[in-house]
Amino acid sequence: MTRVHDMGGRFGDGPINLEPEYAPVFAEDWHGRALAVTLAAGFLGQWNIDVSRHARECLSPKDYTRFSYYEKWLAGLAGLLVDRGVLTLDDLTGAGEYGPHPLADKMLRAEAVATALAKGGPADRPSNIAQRFTIGQEVVTARPAGNRLVDGGHTRLPIYAAGAKGRILRVHGSHVLPDSSAHDLGEAPEPLYAVAFAASELWVNPEHPKDEVVLDLWQSYLEPA
Amino acid sequence: MPHDSHDHPHALLPPEPALRVKALETILTRKGLIDPAALDEIIDTYQNKIGPQNGARVVAKAWTDPDFKAALLEDATPVVADLGYYGRQGEHMVVVENTPEQHNMVVCTLCSCYPWPLLGIPPGWYKSDAYRARAVREPRKVLAEFGVSLPETSSVRVWDSTAEVRYLVLPMRPEGTEALDEEALSALVTRDSMIGTGLPKVPA
Numbered sequence: 001m002t003r004v005h006d007m008g009g010r011f012g013d014g015p016i017n018l019e020p021e022y023a024p025v026f027a028e029d030w031h032g033r034a035l036a037v038t039l040a041a042g043f044l045g046q047w048n049i050d051v052s053r054h055a056r057e058c059l060s061p062k063d064y065t066r067f068s069y070y071e072k073w074l075a076g077l078a079g080l081l082v083d084r085g086v087l088t089l090d091d092l093t094g095a096g097e098y099g100p101h102p103l104a105d106k107m108l109r110a111e112a113v114a115t116a117l118a119k120g121g122p123a124d125r126p127s128n129i130a131q132r133f134t135i136g137q138e139v140v141t142a143r144p145a146g147n148r149l150v151d152g153g154h155t156r157l158p159i160y161a162a163g164a165k166g167r168i169l170r171v172h173g174s175h176v177l178p179d180s181s182a183h184d185l186g187e188a189p190e191p192l193y194a195v196a197f198a199a200s201e202l203w204v205n206p207e208h209p210k211d212e213v214v215l216d217l218w219q220s221y222l223e224p225a
Numbered sequence: 226m227p228h229d230s231h232d233h234p235h236a237l238l239p240p241e242p243a244l245r246v247k248a249l250e251t252i253l254t255r256k257g258l259i260d261p262a263a264l265d266e267i268i269d270t271y272q273n274k275i276g277p278q279n280g281a282r283v284v285a286k287a288w289t290d291p292d293f294k295a296a297l298l299e300d301a302t303p304v305v306a307d308l309g310y311y312g313r314q315g316e317h318m319v320v321v322e323n324t325p326e327q328h329n330m331v332v333c334t335l336c337s338c339y340p341w342p343l344l345g346i347p348p349g350w351y352k353s354d355a356y357r358a359r360a361v362r363e364p365r366k367v368l369a370e371f372g373v374s375l376p377e378t379s380s381v382r383v384w385d386s387t388a389e390v391r392y393l394v395l396p397m398r399p400e401g402t403e404a405l406d407e408e409a410l411s412a413l414v415t416r417d418s419m420i421g422t423g424l425p426k427v428p429a
Contacts, residue, residue: 008334013355030243036264075235104257123389210380216388
């Protein structure tokens with residue numbers, strides 16, 4: 001039930017490939033273009049951030065591994081455009097029609113970019129689900145980790161933190177639940193917490209007895225310890 | 226939503242990534258769905274306007290203004306928004322303070338979440354499999370690769386950005402900087418020191 005993107009704690013990746021602090025923001029021109037096309041297409045309003053993350057996660061493990069970062073974005077975008085009916089498979093091969101598109105009035109114009117990026121898209125929402133946990137309280141994460149609404153669906157509880165005992169460090173208010181939102185099942189906002197786990201709770205050989213990992217986890221991922 | 230299937234639309238595009246993005250841009254432009262000038266504008270924004278200099282200004286201000294620092298640690302989002310730093314991928318900001326007892330470090334193991342309005346677009350290593358896989362399990366070995374070694378008395382707290390909350394590390398102010406003003410201090414604040422994989426520069 002794992003997906004390839006859920007790699008926290010994995011062994012075997014080797015050293016970090018460091019770059020100088022002031023390396024160009026986009027190593028190749030097409031990187032910036034890929035980012036910009038993806039953001040601009042997002043403004044057509046046919047998907048949300050959870051849907052777009054899940055699209056990248058649904059790449060085959062083989063593609064996810066061999067693709068560079070922005071290749072994953074492009075592959076996710078191509079998949080979404082077709083899946084949402086914005087483009088057809090014929091369009092992608094260049095055999096499509098070029099008539100007026102029903103979404104053309106939603107196109108992000110150059111003069112609207114600064115405002116659109118500055119506006120952002122907050123994820124906090126009012127919720128009728130009461131806050132169940134308080135700061136300092138001990139909790140246990142769900143196990144197995146996984147989407148409980150859609151099999152193999154999007155979730156934000158990494159495998160490495162499944163079934164682990166932690167304590168509530170911060171309360172973030174109520175946020176859109178990705179497990180629901182990524183699958184067009186509604187935003188289903190619920191309380192979100194920063195939960196601290198001792199490294200020894202997560203790893204066989206923690207580096208230091210006092211080290212911790214903190215994850216942001218939704219209330220439905222947690223039970224009282 | 227995309228499901229697991231054997232027809233991957235991306236396979237219909239040219240294999241070479243630069244051509245692949247060009248092809249998508251061309252198709253979407255011809256259909257009136259994207260404005261190429263808007264793409265230029267987005268690229269310019271993240272290449273030239275929004276970057277780690279924003280976060281460095283926040284850090285330097287926190288080093289010199291105790292009230293600002295207290296407000297920043299209490300609820301960072303409105304405080305940095307007052308300085309003009311708000312927007313996409315920075316809607317919910319939390320600032321975490323390094324102390325002699327605790328070092329903070331930020332990762333996103335599931336994708337590449339990062340505080341864009343304060344730090345810009347993440348560097349390649351932040352998005353790499355190696356960093357995503359290792360930062361949570363062996364942060365001290367990762368830090369060593371960045372040339373950072375922490376005393377045994379310091380704990381490490383790694384923040385895995387699994388929601389829409391974005392974290393910025395407030396590094397410790399280097400010693401010997403008492404005489405420096407906010408602008409001079411901000412020049413010491415590196416991007417990596419605000420991710421927690423580096424320390425601020427010390428004055429020459």
